[in-house]
Amino acid sequence: MKRSKTNTGFLYFLEKILRSHPLLYFIVRQFIIYTNIFEEDANGVVFLNLGKKVNIIDVGASDGIASKFFNRKLKINKIICFEPNKSYVRILKKLNIKNLIVNAYGIGQFNKYYKIFFPRYKFFSKNLDLITYTYYNKQVLLNQINLDFRFKKNISIVKSKIYLKKIKKMRSKIDLIKIDVNGHELSVLKGLSKIIKRDKPALIIETGEDIKMIGRHLKKYGFEKYLFLNKYNKFMKIKKNYPLNTYFLQRNHLKLRVT
Numbered sequence: 001m002k003r004s005k006t007n008t009g010f011l012y013f014l015e016k017i018l019r020s021h022p023l024l025y026f027i028v029r030q031f032i033i034y035t036n037i038f039e040e041d042a043n044g045v046v047f048l049n050l051g052k053k054v055n056i057i058d059v060g061a062s063d064g065i066a067s068k069f070f071n072r073k074l075k076i077n078k079i080i081c082f083e084p085n086k087s088y089v090r091i092l093k094k095l096n097i098k099n100l101i102v103n104a105y106g107i108g109q110f111n112k113y114y115k116i117f118f119p120r121y122k123f124f125s126k127n128l129d130l131i132t133y134t135y136y137n138k139q140v141l142l143n144q145i146n147l148d149f150r151f152k153k154n155i156s157i158v159k160s161k162i163y164l165k166k167i168k169k170m171r172s173k174i175d176l177i178k179i180d181v182n183g184h185e186l187s188v189l190k191g192l193s194k195i196i197k198r199d200k201p202a203l204i205i206e207t208g209e210d211i212k213m214i215g216r217h218l219k220k221y222g223f224e225k226y227l228f229l230n231k232y233n234k235f236m237k238i239k240k241n242y243p244l245n246t247y248f249l250q251r252n253h254l255k256l257r258v259t
Contacts, residue, residue: 044228053077084162108164
């Protein structure tokens with residue numbers, strides 16, 4: 001299990017402080033959507049061959065932080081978001097992004113409801129839900145809370161359910177897929193298997209415990225795994241240690257020297 005580290009240097013230490021207390025994290029998360037801050041290794045998408053006008057699938061779109069990042073960094077034709085959480089869906093629909101399509105459900109290998117768990121922090125009489133910490137496995141969530149938060153008093157675990165669908169058809173050719181679903185990434189890939197096989201898009205996937213299985217699954221379609229070195233603006237093949245986000249690419253996606 002890894003800490004939810006998204007940056008390095010000064011930003012890493014700042015993030016570490018913000019994540020130490022649930023209330024502080026909740027407050028900052030409400031404002032971060034209005035900033036240009038995002039996971040630094042996502043900058044690698046700028047250095048990919050993705051075409052002149054890019055079609056993107058954003059799975060686990062949450063409050064739109066990734067979609068806003070892509071919209072700033074790339075020439076977008078269409079961003080197709082999949083997000084089953086109702087409060088996030090309301091935020092996504094208010095974003096000022098042209099050709100943003102919001103689907104109020106997630107993606108999975110099967111069409112069914114799934115149990116999810118997320119932390120709730122009680123501040124006096126008010127319940128603050130930390131939806132970004134939604135996990136499909138309760139024990140994994142508890143482990144992550146223990147890693148990230150120093151102050152855990154008044155945190156309870158809420159059980160809910162969400163609906164996931166397998167995507168069989170999509171008219172647009174997809175150039176890039178981003179997946180961040182806290183441990184359900186392999187199921188998402190299988191739910192998108194027809195689109196991945198057809199379009200061979202670049203993929204950026206949050207690294208989790210199933211990342212090696214994901215690598216074996218995607219290797220069947222000719223993908224190799226890479227990390228992006230933000231300091232040097234280049235990609236490197238992953239040999240042993242995985243970064244926060246793993247890129248799965250084909251040779252035609254790369255326009256930089258790879259080491």
